[in-house]
Amino acid sequence: MTHFIINQIQSSTLADAGSTDKFHVVIAVIAMLFLGIVAYLISLDLKIRKQEKK
Amino acid sequence: MLKWWKISGIILVLYALVGGLLLPVPQLPILMQSIRNLYYHVPMWFGMQTLLIASAIYAAKGLIYKDLLHDIRSEAYAKIALLFGTMGLVTGMIWAKNTWGAYWTNDPKLNSAAIGMLMYAAYFVLRGSIDDAEKKARISAVYNLFALPVFIVLIFVLPRLTASLHPGNGGNPGFNSYDLDSRLRLVFYPAVLGWIFIGFWIAELQIRINKLTFLKENED
Amino acid sequence: MNEISQLLKKEIILEWRQRYAINGILLQVISSVFVIYLSVKGLNQNTWNGVYWVVMLFISINAIAKSFIGESKGRNMYYHMLVQPQNLLIAKFIYNAFLNIFLSVLCISTFIVLMGNPIQSFKLYLSVTLMGCIGFAATFTLLSAISSKAGNSNLLMPVLSIPIIIPLLLIVIKASKRALDGIDDSFIMKDLGILLVFNILIVALAYILFPSLWKE
Numbered sequence: 001m002t003h004f005i006i007n008q009i010q011s012s013t014l015a016d017a018g019s020t021d022k023f024h025v026v027i028a029v030i031a032m033l034f035l036g037i038v039a040y041l042i043s044l045d046l047k048i049r050k051q052e053k054k
Numbered sequence: 055m056l057k058w059w060k061i062s063g064i065i066l067v068l069y070a071l072v073g074g075l076l077l078p079v080p081q082l083p084i085l086m087q088s089i090r091n092l093y094y095h096v097p098m099w100f101g102m103q104t105l106l107i108a109s110a111i112y113a114a115k116g117l118i119y120k121d122l123l124h125d126i127r128s129e130a131y132a133k134i135a136l137l138f139g140t141m142g143l144v145t146g147m148i149w150a151k152n153t154w155g156a157y158w159t160n161d162p163k164l165n166s167a168a169i170g171m172l173m174y175a176a177y178f179v180l181r182g183s184i185d186d187a188e189k190k191a192r193i194s195a196v197y198n199l200f201a202l203p204v205f206i207v208l209i210f211v212l213p214r215l216t217a218s219l220h221p222g223n224g225g226n227p228g229f230n231s232y233d234l235d236s237r238l239r240l241v242f243y244p245a246v247l248g249w250i251f252i253g254f255w256i257a258e259l260q261i262r263i264n265k266l267t268f269l270k271e272n273e274d
Numbered sequence: 275m276n277e278i279s280q281l282l283k284k285e286i287i288l289e290w291r292q293r294y295a296i297n298g299i300l301l302q303v304i305s306s307v308f309v310i311y312l313s314v315k316g317l318n319q320n321t322w323n324g325v326y327w328v329v330m331l332f333i334s335i336n337a338i339a340k341s342f343i344g345e346s347k348g349r350n351m352y353y354h355m356l357v358q359p360q361n362l363l364i365a366k367f368i369y370n371a372f373l374n375i376f377l378s379v380l381c382i383s384t385f386i387v388l389m390g391n392p393i394q395s396f397k398l399y400l401s402v403t404l405m406g407c408i409g410f411a412a413t414f415t416l417l418s419a420i421s422s423k424a425g426n427s428n429l430l431m432p433v434l435s436i437p438i439i440i441p442l443l444l445i446v447i448k449a450s451k452r453a454l455d456g457i458d459d460s461f462i463m464k465d466l467g468i469l470l471v472f473n474i475l476i477v478a479l480a481y482i483l484f485p486s487l488w489k490e
Contacts (some may be wrong), residue, residue: 120278172437196487
Protein backbone atom coordinates (compact mmCIF):
# COMPACT_ATOMS: atom_id res chain seq x y z
CA MET A 1 0.00 0.00 0.00
CA THR A 2 2.72 2.44 0.99
CA HIS A 3 4.63 1.38 -2.03
CA PHE A 4 1.75 2.35 -4.25
CA ILE A 5 1.42 5.75 -2.66
CA ILE A 6 5.11 6.52 -2.74
CA ASN A 7 5.32 5.79 -6.41
CA GLN A 8 2.78 8.48 -7.02
CA ILE A 9 5.01 11.03 -5.40
CA GLN A 10 6.63 13.37 -7.84
CA SER A 11 10.26 13.24 -8.64
CA SER A 12 12.40 16.18 -7.84
CA THR A 13 15.96 17.08 -8.68
CA LEU A 14 18.17 19.44 -6.78
CA ALA A 15 17.63 21.97 -9.56
CA ASP A 16 13.98 22.09 -8.56
CA ALA A 17 15.03 22.97 -5.07
CA GLY A 18 16.10 26.34 -6.43
CA SER A 19 19.81 25.90 -6.79
CA THR A 20 22.03 27.45 -9.43
CA ASP A 21 25.25 26.76 -11.24
CA LYS A 22 27.10 26.81 -7.95
CA PHE A 23 25.67 23.41 -7.46
CA HIS A 24 27.66 21.92 -10.33
CA VAL A 25 30.82 23.27 -8.79
CA VAL A 26 30.01 21.34 -5.61
CA ILE A 27 29.57 18.14 -7.58
CA ALA A 28 32.83 18.73 -9.43
CA VAL A 29 34.69 19.31 -6.16
CA ILE A 30 33.29 16.14 -4.61
CA ALA A 31 34.19 14.12 -7.68
CA MET A 32 37.70 15.59 -7.67
CA LEU A 33 38.12 14.74 -4.00
CA PHE A 34 37.11 11.17 -4.59
CA LEU A 35 39.39 10.90 -7.63
CA GLY A 36 42.21 12.27 -5.50
CA ILE A 37 41.66 9.53 -2.94
CA VAL A 38 41.53 6.95 -5.74
CA ALA A 39 44.78 8.27 -7.19
CA TYR A 40 46.40 7.91 -3.78
CA LEU A 41 45.09 4.36 -3.44
CA ILE A 42 46.35 3.41 -6.89
CA SER A 43 49.80 4.84 -6.25
CA LEU A 44 49.93 2.98 -2.94
CA ASP A 45 48.83 -0.20 -4.68
CA LEU A 46 51.60 0.10 -7.26
CA LYS A 47 54.20 0.98 -4.67
CA ILE A 48 53.32 -2.07 -2.61
CA ARG A 49 53.41 -4.24 -5.72
CA LYS A 50 56.92 -3.08 -6.46
CA GLN A 51 57.98 -3.92 -2.90
CA GLU A 52 56.35 -7.32 -3.11
CA LYS A 53 58.27 -8.21 -6.24
CA LYS A 54 61.56 -7.70 -4.46
CA MET B 55 46.71 -3.58 -14.08
CA LEU B 56 44.18 -3.21 -11.31
CA LYS B 57 41.87 -6.08 -10.45
CA TRP B 58 38.34 -5.89 -11.89
CA TRP B 59 36.64 -5.28 -8.55
CA LYS B 60 38.85 -2.32 -7.76
CA ILE B 61 38.02 -0.69 -11.07
CA SER B 62 34.30 -1.37 -10.70
CA GLY B 63 34.51 0.00 -7.16
CA ILE B 64 35.92 3.27 -8.48
CA ILE B 65 33.32 3.52 -11.26
CA LEU B 66 30.37 2.60 -9.05
CA VAL B 67 31.27 5.03 -6.27
CA LEU B 68 31.96 7.82 -8.74
CA TYR B 69 28.59 7.14 -10.34
CA ALA B 70 26.90 7.11 -6.94
CA LEU B 71 28.58 10.34 -5.86
CA VAL B 72 27.65 12.29 -8.99
CA GLY B 73 24.40 10.52 -9.85
CA GLY B 74 23.27 10.66 -6.25
CA LEU B 75 23.28 14.43 -6.47
CA LEU B 76 21.95 14.82 -9.99
CA LEU B 77 19.35 12.13 -10.55
CA PRO B 78 15.75 12.72 -9.51
CA VAL B 79 14.54 11.51 -6.13
CA PRO B 80 11.01 11.10 -4.76
CA GLN B 81 9.86 14.21 -2.97
CA LEU B 82 8.92 13.26 0.57
CA PRO B 83 7.91 15.44 3.50
CA ILE B 84 10.60 16.30 6.09
CA LEU B 85 13.29 14.37 4.22
CA MET B 86 13.07 16.58 1.10
CA GLN B 87 16.39 16.61 -0.71
CA SER B 88 18.21 15.14 2.27
CA ILE B 89 16.93 11.74 1.16
CA ARG B 90 20.00 11.76 -1.06
CA ASN B 91 22.02 10.99 2.03
CA LEU B 92 20.64 7.47 1.69
CA TYR B 93 23.32 6.97 -0.98
CA TYR B 94 26.11 8.07 1.34
CA HIS B 95 24.99 7.06 4.82
CA VAL B 96 23.53 3.59 4.38
CA PRO B 97 26.35 2.11 2.21
CA MET B 98 28.72 2.84 5.11
CA TRP B 99 26.80 0.43 7.34
CA PHE B 100 26.65 -2.20 4.64
CA GLY B 101 30.38 -1.81 4.14
CA MET B 102 31.04 -2.03 7.86
CA GLN B 103 28.99 -5.19 8.26
CA THR B 104 30.55 -6.94 5.28
CA LEU B 105 34.03 -6.06 6.52
CA LEU B 106 33.24 -7.27 10.02
CA ILE B 107 32.00 -10.58 8.67
CA ALA B 108 35.19 -10.89 6.61
CA SER B 109 37.18 -10.12 9.75
CA ALA B 110 35.39 -12.86 11.70
CA ILE B 111 35.87 -15.37 8.88
CA TYR B 112 39.61 -14.77 8.92
CA ALA B 113 39.64 -14.93 12.70
CA ALA B 114 38.06 -18.39 12.47
CA LYS B 115 40.53 -19.42 9.77
CA GLY B 116 43.38 -18.19 11.92
CA LEU B 117 42.18 -20.30 14.84
CA ILE B 118 41.84 -23.39 12.67
CA TYR B 119 45.00 -23.16 10.55
CA LYS B 120 47.13 -21.26 13.10
CA ASP B 121 48.45 -18.95 10.42
CA LEU B 122 49.48 -15.47 11.53
CA LEU B 123 48.72 -14.07 8.07
CA HIS B 124 45.03 -14.69 8.74
CA ASP B 125 45.33 -12.62 11.87
CA ILE B 126 46.82 -9.75 9.84
CA ARG B 127 43.80 -9.94 7.52
CA SER B 128 41.34 -10.15 10.37
CA GLU B 129 42.82 -7.08 12.05
CA ALA B 130 42.87 -5.00 8.87
CA TYR B 131 39.24 -5.77 8.03
CA ALA B 132 38.14 -4.83 11.53
CA LYS B 133 40.12 -1.61 11.34
CA ILE B 134 38.58 -0.51 8.04
CA ALA B 135 35.16 -1.58 9.34
CA LEU B 136 35.64 0.80 12.24
CA LEU B 137 36.57 3.55 9.78
CA PHE B 138 33.39 2.90 7.81
CA GLY B 139 31.40 2.84 11.04
CA THR B 140 32.77 6.24 11.99
CA MET B 141 31.83 7.66 8.61
CA GLY B 142 28.37 6.10 8.89
CA LEU B 143 27.94 7.68 12.30
CA VAL B 144 29.05 11.11 11.09
CA THR B 145 26.87 11.09 7.97
CA GLY B 146 23.99 9.81 10.06
CA MET B 147 24.42 12.55 12.65
CA ILE B 148 24.36 15.27 10.03
CA TRP B 149 21.25 13.73 8.54
CA ALA B 150 19.60 13.41 11.94
CA LYS B 151 20.29 17.07 12.71
CA ASN B 152 18.46 18.12 9.57
CA THR B 153 15.49 15.78 9.76
CA TRP B 154 14.96 14.82 13.39
CA GLY B 155 16.29 18.06 14.80
CA ALA B 156 19.23 16.82 16.87
CA TYR B 157 22.60 15.23 16.27
CA TRP B 158 21.85 12.46 18.67
CA THR B 159 18.42 11.07 19.36
CA ASN B 160 17.65 8.26 21.73
CA ASP B 161 17.04 5.94 18.85
CA PRO B 162 17.78 2.22 19.26
CA LYS B 163 19.61 2.00 15.95
CA LEU B 164 21.86 4.94 16.80
CA ASN B 165 22.63 3.54 20.22
CA SER B 166 23.22 0.06 18.81
CA ALA B 167 25.64 1.43 16.26
CA ALA B 168 27.54 3.32 18.95
CA ILE B 169 27.71 0.24 21.17
CA GLY B 170 28.88 -1.86 18.25
CA MET B 171 31.67 0.60 17.64
CA LEU B 172 32.64 0.40 21.32
CA MET B 173 32.76 -3.40 21.07
CA TYR B 174 35.25 -3.24 18.25
CA ALA B 175 37.20 -0.43 19.88
CA ALA B 176 37.60 -2.83 22.82
CA TYR B 177 38.90 -5.39 20.33
CA PHE B 178 41.78 -3.05 19.52
CA VAL B 179 42.43 -2.31 23.19
CA LEU B 180 42.65 -6.07 23.71
CA ARG B 181 45.07 -6.43 20.82
CA GLY B 182 47.18 -3.60 22.13
CA SER B 183 47.58 -5.21 25.52
CA ILE B 184 49.20 -8.43 24.24
CA ASP B 185 52.79 -8.50 23.04
CA ASP B 186 53.33 -12.00 21.77
CA ALA B 187 52.09 -12.23 18.14
CA GLU B 188 50.80 -15.78 18.30
CA LYS B 189 48.98 -15.18 21.57
CA LYS B 190 47.57 -11.92 20.27
CA ALA B 191 46.21 -13.67 17.19
CA ARG B 192 44.57 -16.43 19.20
CA ILE B 193 43.00 -14.34 21.94
CA SER B 194 41.77 -11.55 19.70
CA ALA B 195 40.29 -14.11 17.28
CA VAL B 196 38.31 -15.61 20.15
CA TYR B 197 37.04 -12.17 21.15
CA ASN B 198 36.24 -11.31 17.54
CA LEU B 199 34.20 -14.47 17.04
CA PHE B 200 32.38 -13.87 20.31
CA ALA B 201 31.66 -10.24 19.47
CA LEU B 202 30.29 -10.69 15.96
CA PRO B 203 27.14 -12.69 16.86
CA VAL B 204 26.44 -10.28 19.71
CA PHE B 205 26.91 -7.38 17.30
CA ILE B 206 24.48 -8.96 14.85
CA VAL B 207 21.89 -9.41 17.58
CA LEU B 208 22.47 -5.80 18.57
CA ILE B 209 22.08 -4.39 15.07
CA PHE B 210 19.41 -6.61 13.58
CA VAL B 211 17.31 -7.93 16.43
CA LEU B 212 17.21 -5.29 19.14
CA PRO B 213 16.07 -2.28 17.10
CA ARG B 214 13.17 -4.34 15.86
CA LEU B 215 11.94 -4.90 19.40
CA THR B 216 11.50 -1.20 20.10
CA ALA B 217 10.15 1.73 18.16
CA SER B 218 12.72 3.50 16.05
CA LEU B 219 12.81 6.68 14.06
CA HIS B 220 14.51 4.76 11.30
CA PRO B 221 12.41 3.42 8.46
CA GLY B 222 11.06 -0.07 9.04
CA ASN B 223 10.40 0.46 12.74
CA GLY B 224 8.17 -1.45 15.13
CA GLY B 225 8.89 -5.05 14.25
CA ASN B 226 9.48 -4.53 10.56
CA PRO B 227 12.82 -5.42 8.98
CA GLY B 228 15.19 -2.80 7.58
CA PHE B 229 14.12 -1.56 4.22
CA ASN B 230 10.52 -1.25 3.30
CA SER B 231 9.07 0.09 0.12
CA TYR B 232 9.57 3.59 1.43
CA ASP B 233 13.32 3.34 0.93
CA LEU B 234 13.34 1.23 -2.11
CA ASP B 235 11.57 3.45 -4.53
CA SER B 236 12.78 2.49 -8.00
CA ARG B 237 14.41 5.89 -8.48
CA LEU B 238 16.44 5.41 -5.29
CA ARG B 239 17.35 1.86 -6.15
CA LEU B 240 19.04 3.03 -9.31
CA VAL B 241 21.77 4.72 -7.31
CA PHE B 242 21.51 2.96 -3.97
CA TYR B 243 22.53 -0.55 -5.01
CA PRO B 244 25.55 0.57 -7.04
CA ALA B 245 26.58 2.78 -4.13
CA VAL B 246 26.44 -0.12 -1.66
CA LEU B 247 28.39 -2.42 -3.94
CA GLY B 248 30.92 0.26 -4.87
CA TRP B 249 31.65 1.25 -1.27
CA ILE B 250 32.05 -2.38 -0.27
CA PHE B 251 34.64 -2.80 -3.03
CA ILE B 252 36.45 0.37 -1.98
CA GLY B 253 36.43 -0.82 1.64
CA PHE B 254 37.96 -4.14 0.68
CA TRP B 255 40.52 -2.36 -1.42
CA ILE B 256 41.67 -0.15 1.44
CA ALA B 257 41.75 -3.20 3.72
CA GLU B 258 43.73 -5.14 1.12
CA LEU B 259 46.35 -2.39 0.94
CA GLN B 260 46.62 -2.40 4.72
CA ILE B 261 46.99 -6.17 4.72
CA ARG B 262 49.74 -6.10 2.11
CA ILE B 263 51.67 -3.43 3.98
CA ASN B 264 51.37 -5.37 7.25
CA LYS B 265 52.34 -8.58 5.52
CA LEU B 266 55.48 -6.96 4.10
CA THR B 267 56.55 -5.61 7.47
CA PHE B 268 55.74 -8.97 9.06
CA LEU B 269 57.88 -10.85 6.56
CA LYS B 270 60.69 -8.33 6.92
CA GLU B 271 60.71 -8.65 10.70
CA ASN B 272 60.86 -12.41 10.41
CA GLU B 273 63.85 -12.19 8.08
CA ASP B 274 65.91 -10.38 10.65
CA MET C 275 30.19 -35.10 34.00
CA ASN C 276 32.16 -36.41 36.92
CA GLU C 277 34.96 -34.00 36.15
CA ILE C 278 32.57 -31.06 36.11
CA SER C 279 31.15 -31.91 39.52
CA GLN C 280 34.67 -32.37 40.91
CA LEU C 281 35.68 -28.96 39.59
CA LEU C 282 32.51 -27.44 40.95
CA LYS C 283 33.17 -28.91 44.37
CA LYS C 284 36.73 -27.55 44.27
CA GLU C 285 35.40 -24.14 43.37
CA ILE C 286 33.03 -24.11 46.35
CA ILE C 287 35.67 -25.37 48.78
CA LEU C 288 38.12 -22.73 47.63
CA GLU C 289 35.51 -20.02 47.97
CA TRP C 290 34.77 -21.22 51.49
CA ARG C 291 38.43 -21.21 52.44
CA GLN C 292 39.06 -17.68 51.26
CA ARG C 293 35.88 -16.17 52.56
CA TYR C 294 37.16 -12.66 52.26
CA ALA C 295 36.37 -12.65 48.52
CA ILE C 296 32.73 -13.56 48.87
CA ASN C 297 32.35 -11.36 51.93
CA GLY C 298 33.81 -8.50 49.95
CA ILE C 299 31.27 -8.95 47.21
CA LEU C 300 28.38 -9.14 49.67
CA LEU C 301 29.57 -5.98 51.32
CA GLN C 302 29.85 -4.36 47.93
CA VAL C 303 26.24 -5.23 47.12
CA ILE C 304 24.91 -3.80 50.32
CA SER C 305 27.06 -0.70 50.37
CA SER C 306 26.35 0.21 46.76
CA VAL C 307 22.61 -0.14 47.28
CA PHE C 308 22.96 1.97 50.41
CA VAL C 309 24.86 4.65 48.51
CA ILE C 310 22.06 4.75 45.95
CA TYR C 311 19.51 5.00 48.73
CA LEU C 312 21.39 7.93 50.26
CA SER C 313 21.98 9.77 47.00
CA VAL C 314 18.64 9.35 45.28
CA LYS C 315 15.73 8.96 47.63
CA GLY C 316 12.40 7.99 46.16
CA LEU C 317 13.17 6.23 42.91
CA ASN C 318 10.25 5.92 40.54
CA GLN C 319 9.49 2.56 38.92
CA ASN C 320 11.53 3.15 35.84
CA THR C 321 14.67 4.24 37.64
CA TRP C 322 14.25 1.55 40.30
CA ASN C 323 14.52 -1.05 37.58
CA GLY C 324 17.30 0.69 35.68
CA VAL C 325 19.43 1.35 38.74
CA TYR C 326 18.91 -2.19 39.96
CA TRP C 327 20.31 -3.58 36.72
CA VAL C 328 23.23 -1.19 36.61
CA VAL C 329 24.17 -2.24 40.14
CA MET C 330 23.82 -5.88 39.14
CA LEU C 331 25.99 -5.29 36.07
CA PHE C 332 28.91 -3.92 38.05
CA ILE C 333 28.56 -6.42 40.85
CA SER C 334 28.58 -9.36 38.46
CA ILE C 335 31.57 -8.01 36.57
CA ASN C 336 33.48 -7.75 39.83
CA ALA C 337 32.31 -11.08 41.16
CA ILE C 338 32.97 -13.07 38.00
CA ALA C 339 36.17 -11.29 36.93
CA LYS C 340 38.10 -13.20 39.59
CA SER C 341 36.97 -16.61 38.31
CA PHE C 342 39.91 -16.83 35.91
CA ILE C 343 41.89 -13.73 36.79
CA GLY C 344 42.21 -14.80 40.42
CA GLU C 345 43.70 -18.18 39.62
CA SER C 346 47.36 -18.62 40.42
CA LYS C 347 49.79 -19.63 37.70
CA GLY C 348 50.49 -22.97 39.29
CA ARG C 349 46.85 -23.87 39.50
CA ASN C 350 46.38 -22.97 35.84
CA MET C 351 49.17 -25.38 34.90
CA TYR C 352 47.38 -28.01 36.91
CA TYR C 353 44.15 -27.42 34.99
CA HIS C 354 46.02 -27.56 31.70
CA MET C 355 47.35 -30.98 32.42
CA LEU C 356 44.43 -32.55 34.19
CA VAL C 357 41.10 -31.35 32.89
CA GLN C 358 39.26 -30.98 29.63
CA PRO C 359 39.02 -27.26 28.86
CA GLN C 360 35.28 -27.42 28.18
CA ASN C 361 34.64 -29.04 31.53
CA LEU C 362 36.59 -26.31 33.27
CA LEU C 363 34.52 -23.65 31.52
CA ILE C 364 31.22 -25.36 32.29
CA ALA C 365 32.15 -25.80 35.95
CA LYS C 366 33.14 -22.16 36.29
CA PHE C 367 30.02 -21.09 34.42
CA ILE C 368 27.68 -23.08 36.64
CA TYR C 369 29.37 -21.80 39.75
CA ASN C 370 29.24 -18.21 38.53
CA ALA C 371 25.61 -18.54 37.49
CA PHE C 372 24.63 -19.66 40.99
CA LEU C 373 26.77 -16.96 42.57
CA ASN C 374 25.13 -14.40 40.33
CA ILE C 375 21.61 -15.58 41.11
CA PHE C 376 22.40 -15.44 44.81
CA LEU C 377 23.79 -11.93 44.46
CA SER C 378 20.78 -10.77 42.47
CA VAL C 379 18.37 -12.07 45.10
CA LEU C 380 20.38 -10.31 47.78
CA CYS C 381 20.39 -7.17 45.69
CA ILE C 382 16.61 -7.27 45.12
CA SER C 383 16.02 -7.79 48.84
CA THR C 384 18.16 -4.83 49.85
CA PHE C 385 16.48 -2.70 47.19
CA ILE C 386 13.06 -3.65 48.54
CA VAL C 387 14.04 -3.09 52.15
CA LEU C 388 15.56 0.32 51.50
CA MET C 389 13.49 1.66 48.63
CA GLY C 390 10.16 -0.09 48.69
CA ASN C 391 8.72 -2.75 46.46
CA PRO C 392 7.29 -1.55 43.14
CA ILE C 393 7.24 -5.03 41.60
CA GLN C 394 3.75 -6.09 40.54
CA SER C 395 4.42 -9.64 39.47
CA PHE C 396 7.24 -10.98 41.58
CA LYS C 397 7.39 -14.43 40.02
CA LEU C 398 7.97 -13.06 36.52
CA TYR C 399 10.46 -10.49 37.74
CA LEU C 400 12.47 -13.25 39.35
CA SER C 401 12.38 -15.41 36.25
CA VAL C 402 13.61 -12.53 34.10
CA THR C 403 16.35 -11.89 36.65
CA LEU C 404 17.29 -15.56 36.59
CA MET C 405 17.67 -15.49 32.82
CA GLY C 406 19.67 -12.29 32.97
CA CYS C 407 22.01 -13.72 35.60
CA ILE C 408 22.70 -16.82 33.53
CA GLY C 409 23.51 -14.69 30.50
CA PHE C 410 25.75 -12.39 32.55
CA ALA C 411 27.55 -15.40 34.02
CA ALA C 412 28.21 -16.99 30.61
CA THR C 413 29.48 -13.79 29.01
CA PHE C 414 31.67 -12.70 31.90
CA THR C 415 33.14 -16.15 32.44
CA LEU C 416 34.48 -16.21 28.89
CA LEU C 417 35.61 -12.59 29.05
CA SER C 418 37.35 -13.23 32.35
CA ALA C 419 39.25 -16.05 30.66
CA ILE C 420 40.15 -13.76 27.76
CA SER C 421 41.39 -10.96 29.97
CA SER C 422 43.31 -13.30 32.27
CA LYS C 423 45.11 -14.71 29.22
CA ALA C 424 45.82 -11.23 27.88
CA GLY C 425 47.56 -9.92 30.98
CA ASN C 426 46.77 -6.45 32.30
CA SER C 427 43.49 -8.06 33.20
CA ASN C 428 42.11 -5.63 35.74
CA LEU C 429 41.89 -2.92 33.13
CA LEU C 430 40.69 -5.18 30.34
CA MET C 431 37.82 -6.90 32.09
CA PRO C 432 35.46 -3.91 32.29
CA VAL C 433 36.62 -2.55 28.91
CA LEU C 434 35.72 -5.81 27.21
CA SER C 435 32.61 -6.70 29.18
CA ILE C 436 30.59 -3.51 29.26
CA PRO C 437 30.05 -3.04 25.51
CA ILE C 438 29.43 -6.74 24.93
CA ILE C 439 26.88 -7.11 27.69
CA ILE C 440 24.74 -4.15 26.61
CA PRO C 441 22.49 -6.08 24.18
CA LEU C 442 21.61 -8.55 26.91
CA LEU C 443 21.26 -5.76 29.46
CA LEU C 444 18.82 -3.90 27.23
CA ILE C 445 16.63 -6.97 26.68
CA VAL C 446 16.68 -7.75 30.40
CA ILE C 447 15.82 -4.20 31.44
CA LYS C 448 12.91 -4.08 29.03
CA ALA C 449 11.56 -7.47 30.08
CA SER C 450 11.91 -6.80 33.78
CA LYS C 451 10.23 -3.43 33.38
CA ARG C 452 7.23 -5.27 32.00
CA ALA C 453 7.23 -7.68 34.92
CA LEU C 454 7.54 -4.71 37.26
CA ASP C 455 4.53 -3.03 35.67
CA GLY C 456 2.57 -6.27 35.78
CA ILE C 457 1.82 -6.23 32.07
CA ASP C 458 0.07 -9.19 30.48
CA ASP C 459 2.06 -12.44 30.86
CA SER C 460 2.24 -13.23 27.15
CA PHE C 461 4.53 -10.25 26.50
CA ILE C 462 6.98 -11.39 29.12
CA MET C 463 6.86 -14.94 27.86
CA LYS C 464 8.06 -13.64 24.51
CA ASP C 465 10.86 -11.71 26.22
CA LEU C 466 11.82 -14.76 28.21
CA GLY C 467 11.95 -16.73 24.99
CA ILE C 468 14.29 -14.16 23.44
CA LEU C 469 16.45 -14.23 26.56
CA LEU C 470 16.59 -18.01 26.49
CA VAL C 471 17.67 -18.06 22.84
CA PHE C 472 20.29 -15.39 23.50
CA ASN C 473 21.64 -17.29 26.50
CA ILE C 474 21.89 -20.49 24.51
CA LEU C 475 23.77 -18.60 21.81
CA ILE C 476 26.26 -17.15 24.30
CA VAL C 477 26.84 -20.43 26.12
CA ALA C 478 27.31 -22.30 22.85
CA LEU C 479 29.77 -19.70 21.59
CA ALA C 480 31.75 -19.77 24.82
CA TYR C 481 31.79 -23.57 24.75
CA ILE C 482 33.08 -23.68 21.18
CA LEU C 483 35.64 -20.90 21.55
CA PHE C 484 37.06 -21.69 24.97
CA PRO C 485 39.36 -24.61 24.05
CA SER C 486 41.29 -22.56 21.49
CA LEU C 487 41.68 -19.78 24.03
CA TRP C 488 42.83 -22.08 26.79
CA LYS C 489 45.55 -24.14 25.18
CA GLU C 490 48.97 -22.57 25.07
